[in-house]
Amino acid sequence: MSWKARLSVALNELRVVYCTKSGSSEGTRDFLKKYYSELKTLNPGLPIYVRPCDGADAKVLARYERGVYAAHDVQGKSAEGILAIVKDLAEQATDVNARLSTKYGTKADLRIPEVVQ
Numbered sequence: 001m002s003w004k005a006r007l008s009v010a011l012n013e014l015r016v017v018y019c020t021k022s023g024s025s026e027g028t029r030d031f032l033k034k035y036y037s038e039l040k041t042l043n044p045g046l047p048i049y050v051r052p053c054d055g056a057d058a059k060v061l062a063r064y065e066r067g068v069y070a071a072h073d074v075q076g077k078s079a080e081g082i083l084a085i086v087k088d089l090a091e092q093a094t095d096v097n098a099r100l101s102t103k104y105g106t107k108a109d110l111r112i113p114e115v116v117q
Helices: 023-042 079-101
Strands: 013-018 048-052 059-063 069-073
Touching: 013 023, 023 048, 023 079, 059 079, 069 079
Parallel strands: 013 048
Antiparallel strands: 013 059, 059 069
């Protein structure tokens, strides 16, 4: 099974924020055109929020268990580059969720910074 089909197992939510006019968000708009339908079809129960906003910096956010978020800046990235970032976020889920489920794995103990690349 493809990693795309397991996205809903790894993540609790995927959020895409982008500018509707900015050239630096062009890759994000292309990502949504090329991959949104496929990801949503493969993961019908996964909330995928698309937030267009004039002047916003393009970013992709993933929510893991207990409300822990990881964010990646995707300004100027291609659609394929953003897809690779989504894959990385999904692959990080096993580690993040495992730390959350340990005896001492509280949100404060995790120290998971917002990742901006």
